[in-house]
Amino acid sequence: MELLGSTLTTTYARPKTSHFLPAISTMASSYRNTQPALLRSPSANMWRTNSYYKSSSALPLTSSTQRDHFDLVRANTTFYPSNRTLLTNRYTPDDWYKSNHSNYRESESSRKSAERLRKDTIRLMQDKEQLTRRTQENTSKNIAERVNDIVFWRSELSHEIDNMVTETAALSDVKKRLERALAETEGPLKVSQECLYHREKRMSIDLVRDDVEKDLIKEVEVIKSCQERMRRHLDRAIAQLASNRAAQHELEKDMSDKVSAQRIDDRCHHLRNTSDGIGYYRGIDRIDHSVSLPDTWSKFTDDNILHSQSERANSHKLRDEIEILLNTTSNEMWNQFNNANVAFTNRISETADAKNNLQAHLAKTLQEIFQTEMLIESLKKALRDKENPLKVAQTRLEERTRRPNVELCRDNPHHWLVGEVREIEDTIQKLQERLMEAENALQILVKTKVTLEHDLSIKAHSLFLDQEKCMGMRKSFPSLPRLVGYT
Structure with missing residues (x-):
């Protein structure tokens, strides 16, 4: 103023x-x-x-x-x-009173604000505490449900493993019977081949292909056919046993994983705020190591069980087929053995044509073996010729990976090099497959050659040896129980 x-x-x-x-x-x-x-x-x-x-x-x-x-x-x-x-x-005094009242209102407002903040904070802490407790209880409940699911699938896996073990043992027993039955056919096969061998010693007009020889050949064929079917079923049994063990291994592996998971989840379920061993793991909630979802998790075990059940069904079906096979082959071999013994009383000679035919087949087999061996050598040379082009293409691709920065471009040469590598690899794979087929064909030809040579040797025997040697050898033939593999 x-x-x-x-x-x-x-x-x-x-x-x-x-x-x-x-x-x-x-x-x-x-x-x-x-x-x-x-x-x-x-x-x-x-x-x-x-x-x-x-x-x-x-x-x-x-x-x-x-x-x-x-x-x-x-x-x-x-x-x-x-x-x-x-x-x-x-x-003025009016100003003085107004100032006092203003201070009073400010004080009351600040106190009310602080009180409201204090009450809101206490209520917030209580709500968050209840929320944390409910969330932890729900998490524990979910872990418990998860443990129950694991226990359920463990029981299913255990039941299926027991069934698979039983089925594998049954199939193994049938396989052993099949192996014994297959071993028993070696004796009759050798007897028939020895009879044919002795009959090849017949001379002049007696060197004919009679009904005895036909029955002997048929007997050999029947036995070989039975052996072939037995071997085929034996291979199937071996493969099925491997499949059963693989399915059992998957079940046991799944069982082991579930045991570990159940142990971990049990430990997690029993963890409390006062438990030992709890600590901070910063950022663990942002890291997801999961490899499955609940649906895929249950589907994985369900698929393992379904796969095991499918393998068990195949194994059971194979066991039935082997049982039928053993009965069928034993009857076929025994019937043919009786027919050949009856035909031995009516000698006729037709050995020459059979011998010529066998010799012709043997020559063709030998020629085919020679050509097959040449083919195998050609295939091996072709495979060796593909090594250097493959090395060149792969080396080019490897060298081009060293191009710096933006020069590392997926350009046309890259596509051509990738196509070249894949084309050469496809060619090598096809040549290897063809080489394997040729080697298998060679093995079959060699086996056929041995059979033909053996048949030619037994057809060179003389007819007068039929009664002394052939019938004497044919007195011992496996019984039906031995042909089905029981003894």
Whole structure:
């Protein structure tokens, strides 16, 4: 507030501790109603001296001169208490009450806000605690359900493993019977071949192919056919046993995994907030090592069980087929043996044509063996010729992988090189397959050659040896129980 006629200015600093004091404009409005009227009234100017009025027309003073001038005015001027109070006070009692009430409201508001924050925070902590407890309980419940699922599938796996073990043992027993029956056919086969061998010693007109020889050949064929079927079923039994063991291995592996998973989930289910061994694993929730989903997890075990059941069904079917095969082959061999013994009483000679035919087949077989061997050598040479082109193509691909930065482009040469490598590899695979087929054909030809040579040798015997040697050898023929593999 400034005094009229003076450049002296009095300033007041607002307290920083409270921002609820009324604004300057409000206080100014309260002063307008009182002070201006007093200063403009004649009675208000009675105490002002002439020297004071003269100083109002002077130039603005500095701070030091202002103090000296003001002291001079005070010395020469008599102030009244009411006027002195009017000049020094800035706020009114109304302002003072308003300030107090404002402080009271601020205090009450801040206390209410703090109380509301405190209650909200306590309620939040309680809600979060309940939420954490419920979430942990739900997690424990889910882990328990997971353990129950594992226990269920473990029981299914255990039951299927027991069934598979039983089926594998049964198939193994039938396989042993089949092996014994196959071994028993070697004796009758050798007897028939020896009979044919002795009959080849017949001379001149006796060197004929009679009904005895036909029955002997048929007997050999029947026995070989039975052997072939037995071997085929034996191979199937061996393969089926391998499949059974593989399926059992998968079941046992799945069982082992589920045992480990159940142990881990049991430990997790029994973990509590007070348990030992718990700790922080930062970022573990952002790492997902999962390899399956619940559907794929159950489907994996279900597929293993279904696969095992399928293998068990195939094994059971194979066992039935082997049983039927053993009965069929024993009857066929025994019937043919009786027919050959009856035919021995009616000798006729037709050995020459059979011998010529066998020799022709043997020559063709030998020629085919020679050609097959040449083919095998050609295939091996062709495979060796493909090694260097494959090395070149693969080396080019490997060298081009060293191109820097953007030069490592999947361009046309890259596509051509990849196509070349795959084409050469496909060619090598086809040649290897053809080589394997040729080697298998060679083995079959060699086996056929041996059979033909053996048949030619037994047909060179003389007819007069039929009664002494052939019939003497044919007195011992396996019984039916031995032909079905029981003894």
